[in-house]
Amino acid sequence: MLSKNTVKFIKSLHQKKYRSQSGQFFVEGEKSVLEVLDSDFLVDLLLVTENFQQKYARRLERFKGEKILVTQNQLEQVGQFQSNDSALAVVTMKSNEAFTPTRDELILALDEVRDPGNLGTIIRIADWYGIKKMVFSLHTAEFYNPKVIQASMGSFTRVKFFYGDLQEVFTKWRLPVYGAFLKGENIHEMKSISPGVIVMGNESNGISGEIEKLVNHKVTIPAFGEAESLNVAIATAILCDNFKRLLGA
Amino acid sequence: MLSKNTVKFIKSLHQKKYRSQSGQFFVEGEKSVLEVLDSDFLVDLLLVTENFQQKYARRLERFKGEKILVTQNQLEQVGQFQSNDSALAVVTMKSNEAFTPTRDELILALDEVRDPGNLGTIIRIADWYGIKKMVFSLHTAEFYNPKVIQASMGSFTRVKFFYGDLQEVFTKWRLPVYGAFLKGENIHEMKSISPGVIVMGNESNGISGEIEKLVNHKVTIPAFGEAESLNVAIATAILCDNFKRLLGA
Structure with missing residues (x-):
């Protein structure tokens, strides 16, 4: 049964302060909950509807944490989804450990991307695009924000x-660093590219001055019309697409 | 002075029903209001702050419609922006007139794109990408929704x-129609492309069955990782980028 304390606890995880205190976050909806169950994240608590329980009975047998049967209405009260007839998971955050990149992979770095929707x-x-490693500046949106997860x-x-x-990280890595600027090399005209770090900047201000100094390849997404800019997620997609095309060529 | 009736009228324009009745919509924020003033849209009413009035005094001299001086607080009460210290314009909608495409341009068609943020x-x-013409299926999000405009x-x-x-339109135009499908030609491997119509489908269901029959070139955005899909706006950007690259090549 879903206790008042559990309801209160999950609701507290909507706020960053309480996520940091407990070291936990929540994931909701059928697809995301199934994916987190199959991942290397530790799922501490699972709220499931009768429906979800029946549909995924065999998959849930492997789950050894606490599981509570709830109604759709209860799920919608504790989560952020307007409609959720499947499940919600409370999950332990991973520790913030730096990885070591290899020289043959693309890495994405975000310099102060503030909007959770953009980060997600x-x-x-x-x-x-098969990019498996990302590094975020300290004031980039919080990875565990429910909007990012969603x-x-x-x-x-x-x-x-x-x-x-990012300054310390880039200096340590000594990899090629690519950044999008208005006056860079036209990415449609490039014939080849080396793997490295693609850095994307803040929604309003772009890449910060200190990081710009560490960008050794300025690239440009060619514009053909009159819009002054592209949303940072759109620009990221276009750069990733061009990088993968050039790396495959 | 801003009358109660004007406040009530502008607030009514948040709803599609009243936009349709009056044939008007609203535009808010410094950049968008300046752009609509410089466009071929007819601006009927302008609410401006003292600040905006002073900053753009010369530009506003050319404006012959009704202009009301308001406070930032008043702007925020009538509009949808949390913060707006510049202006809001009430603008006449354009009539829904079909255009005739030429054979050397790219046209974007949206088949039931429902989310206003995606449409905008x-x-x-x-x-x-310099695409100047778009055609929308009848249940695509409303162009004049404030979230689209924003x-x-x-x-x-x-x-x-x-x-x-769209069926009638495509049949009449007899242009090449391109659509993104999971099993199409890899757009990174294409060497050239002809101008035509790029059709993008619904957020959940993709391109509808009737429209798929009229797609004569299925293209695929290559995936390198495990995400099952891309958001429709992201996919649109990647296709437009590849089309412009191939058309320029």
Whole structure:
């Protein structure tokens, strides 16, 4: 049975402060809950509807944590989804550990991307393009924000990431660093490219001055019309698409 | 002075029903209001703050419609922006007139794209890639929804569009029709392409069965990872980028 304390606890996880305190976050909806169950994340608590329980009975047998049967109405009260007739999982955050990149992979770095929807969409794009590692500046949106988790559509389970000082990180890595600027090399005209780090900047201000100094390849998404800019998630997708095309060529 | 009736009228324009009745919509924020003033849209009423009035005094001299001086607080009460210290314009909708495409341009068609944020973002992408004409199926999100206008970042002023039955339209035009499908030609491997219509489908269901029959070139955005799909605005951007690259090559 769903206790008042559990309801209160899950509701507290809507706020960053309480997520940080408990070291946990929540994941909701059929697809995302199934993906987090199959991932290397530790699921601590699972709220499931009768419907979800029946549909995935065999898959749930493997789950050894606490499981509570709830109604759709109860799920919708504790989560953020307007409609959720399947499940919600409370999950332990991963520790913030830096990874070591190899020289043959693309890495995505975000310099102060603040909007959770943008971060989640970018994680989904990275997953589409097989980019497995991301690094975030310290003030980039919080990975465990429910809006990030939702927008990533399950892709959050498949990315390695950490938050750190990008200046220090880039200096340590000594990899090629690519950034999108208005006056860079036209990415449609490039014939080849080396793997490295693609850095994407803040929604309003772009890549910060300190990070720009560490960008050694300025690239440009060619414009053919009059829009002044592209949304950061859109620009990320276009760069990833061009990089993968050029790396495959 | 801002009358109660004017407040009530502008607030009514948040709802589609009243937009349709009056044939008007509203545009808010510095950039979008300036763009609509410079466009071929007819601006009927302008609410401006002292600040906006002073900053753009010369530009506003040319404006012959009704202009009301308001406070930032008043703007925020009538509009949808949380913060707006500049202006809001009430604008006359354009009539829904079909255009005739030429054979050397790209046209974007949307088949039941329902989310206003996606529609606005797609309009901005079209504008970036110099696509000047769009056609929308009858149940695609409403162009004049405030969320569409906001997400388009002023690009809504630069696109020709109409709503119609896509089957009829495509049959009449007899142009190449391109659509994104999981099993199509890999767009990274294509060497050239002809101008035509790019059709994008619904967020959940993709391109509908009737429209699929009229697609004569199925193309695929190659995936390199495990995400099952891309958001429709992201997919639109990637297709437009590849089309412009191939057309320029």
